[in-house]
Amino acid sequence: MLDLPDESALYTALTNRDPVYEGRAYVGVTSTGIFCRLTCPSRKPRPENCRWFATPAAAQAAGFRPCKRCYPAGATAEGDVAVTALRDAIEADPGRRWTEADIEEMGYDPSTIRRAFRRHFGMTFLQMAREARLREGARRVAGGDAVIEAQLDAGFDSASGFRQAFSKLFGHPPAAMRKGEGLVAEWIETPLGGMIAVADEDALHLLEFTDRKALKPQLARVSRDVKGRIALGRSSITEKTAQELSDYFSGRRDRFDLPVAPHGTAFQRRVWSALQQIPAGETRSYRDVANAIGQPTATRAVARANATNGIAIVIPCHRVIGADGTLTGYAGGLWRKEKLIAVEQSYARRGAESA
Template sequence: MLFDLPDHDTLYQALLDRDASYDGQAYVCVSSTGVFCRLTCPARKPKQENCTFFGTVGECIEAGFRACKRCHPLQPMALADPAIAALLAALNECPDYRWREGDIERMGFDLSTVRRSFKRQFGMTFLEMARQRRLRDGFETIADGGAVIEGQLDAGFDSPSAFRTAFLKLMGKAPGNLSSDPLLFADWVSTPLGDMIAVSSKSQLHLLEFFDRKALPKELARLDTFAKGRLGIGRAEPSEQIKVELAAFFDGSSSDFQTPLAYHGSDFSGSVWDALRQIPAGSTRSYSDIASSIRRPSAVRAVARANGANQIALVIPCHRVIGADGSLTGYGGGLWRKQKLLEIERQYLPKKTKGNKHVAS
């Protein structure tokens, strides 16, 4: 698991040293190339700020990275299991193909064995891996104004019901139930830590969440109610702006977010979110620190609830709030992402403040 890994600096030095002791234990995802590698990869070494480290290849794939063709990080798994080798080769040859269980059987493999092997090695089944590669294409086709049937075909789904089911799981609504004249526009945002969904009006960003956040379907349902059923897919200026700002954040250029935001919460929650935005990148605060900063020192639990209700991740940096004892505490996007975000943000910390007790460790 990721918490068993050393810190970012140690892993980056291991990458520079091509330390073979990490082979199979840690992988580097490179935001500038979109690939993930073994730490022993012979390729030219990326800049430190472009690196994110994971403990499994499954996490790398879920974050949207593809395997390096020089160091072949999937090869040990493939060599250990001929079925994995054959299926990965087939997937690379036909990434847009709509894979089915029958295809696996026709290749001579047992379905249950393949399912267990892929889940064990990658944290997902072969069919889930193939579907993830295709679904983004369908979403983006619809966002660009294409019809649902075009999105279905671009995603490689022969069956409208299968596309509907996959889309329903992703968005909480089937594509045919989304508004054709939206007030709020959902857009796909790719990041080194996984794909996100941004929901914007023409003037403000209303939501920015990782797709695997458990609360996402309820958050989308509330926004749909807020928009009186007019939640749809498309591109709006705030979502385009946040894509640019997120790219700058992850490549080490800037931690400054200027996209206009729309808060959905009480005045108290809004004051907490404003306080979160005042925490410098690279620093952390406790719930009691936030409560004191808004002059409500006894409202620590209410601050924690407001922190958890934040639906604009990264921009409202609830990941910078830790327990009073220094523990990471909960994070809707996953504790592994919280740790990675804090590691990424160290590059934004001025050297003169590194001794401050609020600096993330």
């Protein structure tokens, strides 16, 4: 991992609660014995009482305890009790049609929950719940059920509402996806949210989080490139993708063994190939990637290619960070980038301990 910046820069970020070092730097407070994120809302310590760490594990090894306000030992969203409880409620009953009255009955303020979910995930709780219902409907359609049955089971009041939500995601209505040849799309659930995997029997063509705004144009591009629509279903490659993602998040796999067929220009594919050479637990700057492909002046073009990667996680665009070690924009959300880097840091730590 890249070295920490100088202490004055870190202290400035701490006092301003600047998120640029989120997931990359932590402060241990010698007067309390507690370590925090730099964005922690707690009262700020004096500079002489600060020690700086690159990982939660390093802070804990030095004898500091994790703060109970900012939850530095896990992903940011995991520290919010209300967010965790409501996400668990969605998973327990994905077909439920939630309302703000339901949120109030659980003892939470709807406006506070709305802001918290937007801050962590870029969507509201109700939007996340609607996505879960759509996922259930997609699974029913893929399994051969009638669209109206899938609609009712997914908690949509009208067929038009289900078709509209489905079409917004895939680019065409659900009935059109019951038949097709070639590429198939399967919904895969991960600890970071639902993902759409698009593949044939030979390679993975797309893997993206379902809440990304770019998903629909990416699906359209893949469909256009193969001159046909994408059907709902599964292939040996989507099944392998689901299994390897499960192994990755559970700590059993740090590399993917999946054939990929990314859709992009020759330059973009060179960048994406370079990203696959970055080991888990390590990061690179955009300039590093530009140098790796032999075009040191193409930093901005590399950044654009990184942002348009359509095979998330497997082609690890999350391993590219700012030259100063800060987390930079990640199309899937900085909270996901933070979590992915934390997962991969655990691989690196285990490797160092066993060496």
